Amino acid sequence: MKHVLTLIAPRDKEKLTEEHITAATGALADKGGHVFDKRWLSMGEACDIFFTTLPVDEADKAVQERLKDLPVDAIVQTSENRQKRLFISDMDSTIITVECIDEIADFAGVKPKVADITERAMRGELDFAQALTERVGLLAGLEEKTLETVYVERVRFMPGARELVATMRNNGAYTVLVSGGFEFFTSRVRTELGFHEDHSNKLEVANGKLTGKVIPPILDRNSKLQSLLHVTSARELGLSDSLAAGDGANDLPMLLGAGLGVAYHAKPVVQQSARARINHCDLSALLFAQGYTRDEFVV
Numbered sequence: 478m479k480h481v482l483t484l485i486a487p488r489d490k491e492k493l494t495e496e497h498i499t500a501a502t503g504a505l506a507d508k509g510g511h512v513f514d515k516r517w518l519s520m521g522e523a524c525d526i527f528f529t530t531l532p533v534d535e536a537d538k539a540v541q542e543r544l545k546d547l548p549v550d551a552i553v554q555t556s557e558n559r560q561k562r563l564f565i566s567d568m569d570s571t572i573i574t575v576e577c578i579d580e581i582a583d584f585a586g587v588k589p590k591v592a593d594i595t596e597r598a599m600r601g602e603l604d605f606a607q608a609l610t611e612r613v614g615l616l617a618g619l620e621e622k623t624l625e626t627v628y629v630e631r632v633r634f635m636p637g638a639r640e641l642v643a644t645m646r647n648n649g650a651y652t653v654l655v656s657g658g659f660e661f662f663t664s665r666v667r668t669e670l671g672f673h674e675d676h677s678n679k680l681e682v683a684n685g686k687l688t689g690k691v692i693p694p695i696l697d698r699n700s701k702l703q704s705l706l707h708v709t710s711a712r713e714l715g716l717s718d719s720l721a722a723g724d725g726a727n728d729l730p731m732l733l734g735a736g737l738g739v740a741y742h743a744k745p746v747v748q749q750s751a752r753a754r755i756n757h758c759d760l761s762a763l764l765f766a767q768g769y770t771r772d773e774f775v776v
Contacts, residue, residue: 480533481556482526482540483518484549485755485762488636491548492521501551502526504543508535519771523762527556537752552753552766554737558717559768561736564645565705567723568656568663568677570599571741572638572670572760577662578612580631584623587615601726601746605657606695613680617689621682624661632662634670637760642670643775644764645720651712655704657696657727676704702730722763723747739763 484501486493502512510531517524528536537553544551569576582591591612598608642652654675656663663675679692694700701723709716721728721735724743732738732751740751741760748754755762764774 479556480528481554483552483766485523485758485765486549487758493524497549498524500543501540504539505531505536508539510536518765523765548757550755550758550762561650561718561720561767562714563651563708563719565653565655565719565721567728568654568666569658570724571722572635572666574633574635575631577658580627581616585616585619591615599725600744605697605727609691609695613691614689616687619687621685628662628665635760639670640774640776641760641763642672646671647775653708655701698727698730701728702734705731705734
């Protein structure tokens with residue numbers, strides 16, 4: 478079976494060089510891989526290297542080890558069905574640069590405590606639903622209008638997010654935002670970036686203030702996987718047709734269930750378990766991973 482290794486360097490920073498390519502192809506050859514072709518997707522930024530006779534997992538391990546000290550991302554996969562028909566993604570710290578609940582907590586004067594719980598939950602050290610319930614409880618009494626302030630003043634899109642969603646949509650893919658965060662934010666991000674759907678949790682509000690409760694059911698790690706399974710079934714797609722991205726432990730079931738699950742600047746437990754990782758580049762790397770060239774990006 479033919480496989481492809483995609484090497485990607487950060488845009489406008491480090492350049493992808495022939496030395497990087499030689500190091501990667503050497504790692505494949507040392508393990509018995511046969512490299513038979515290469516294709517630049519963006520000169521000095523992204524390159525596909527095609528090979529055979531080496532399983533994907535072994536190739537990934539060999540290349541990651543060889544390139545571990547270099548600012549280059551590497552994704553190894555089969556060369557078939559690369560261009561995905563579904564993109565499903567986490568929101569906080571993946572599509573946007575912040576954790577919304579931490580920023581809300583800042584206005585309630587409890588950000589350090591909430592941020593610590595968030596970090597531990599994302600590392601997989603705490604049950605997600607219990608951690609969410611505890612954090613939201615600390616927000617009781619906060620004015621609902623604070624949510625709009627947080628969105629306007631704190632929420633920023635991750636570099637490459639707009640290109641990723643627009644390019645995939647332009648090529649017929651369906652796009653879904655699924656978050657353990659809150660509908661107030663996912664609905665706005667969905668509208669601004671052009672996602673087809675968003676799924677998330679709902680904060681309970683009474684008399685213009687947060688009550689400190691989440692309206693059940695809570696969308697957790699299993700819910701994210703179920704969203705993936707539901708959308709693929711509803712749209713008559715196979716799991717191999719899907720691309721998923723996320724950074725936290727609650728994203729893992731979704732990442733492992735997708736055809737290509739990418740740990741995006743993720744927590745250690747996620748990087749260790751996910752089949753692909755992006756640690757240096759922005760979200761446009763997920764387009765290169767699908768074989769898109771830079772001039773095919775929709776901006």
